[in-house]
Amino acid sequence: MQFTMMFYVDPEEFEARSDPGKAESFWGAFLPYARALFKAGIVVGGAGLEPPATATTVRYQGGQRMVQDGPFAATKEQLGGFFIIDVPDLDTALHWAARYPAGAGGAVEVRPNMPPLPPTQH
Numbered sequence: 001m002q003f004t005m006m007f008y009v010d011p012e013e014f015e016a017r018s019d020p021g022k023a024e025s026f027w028g029a030f031l032p033y034a035r036a037l038f039k040a041g042i043v044v045g046g047a048g049l050e051p052p053a054t055a056t057t058v059r060y061q062g063g064q065r066m067v068q069d070g071p072f073a074a075t076k077e078q079l080g081g082f083f084i085i086d087v088p089d090l091d092t093a094l095h096w097a098a099r100y101p102a103g104a105g106g107a108v109e110v111r112p113n114m115p116p117l118p119p120t121q122h
Helices: 011-018 023-039 090-098
Strands: 002-009 043-048 056-061 064-069 078-086 107-112
Touching: 002 090, 011 023, 011 078, 023 078, 090 107
Parallel strands: none
Antiparallel strands: 002 078, 002 107, 043 078, 056 064
16 A cells, blocks of 8 residues: 655755755765665655745636746745555554654655556547
8 A cells, every 4th residue: 555655844844955064964864764764665756855945836826827936835834745555454554654864853744655647538
């Protein structure tokens, strides 16, 4: 069964990923976690995301397409990256999510993936 684990981080964690004084600590905590996921053979895909300031959000309002620079969410924590994993059940997905080294905070949202669309609906 496939699940997507979405990692929400605060602005300080986004900064730590590329700050010369903090990057070693951030990646030193995260990379062993990522390696464990890959070593377990459960990773289907995933990616880290650039900071929210690089986002562009498209919304539809009154039949019009609206394009907005930056993220749409008005929260402190923003989506920092994700892994798609293939595991037997939700409990196993939650086990892997709980191992995420959240650093100063953050959260991991786990959702089951929908089954692929049948070929005739592409």
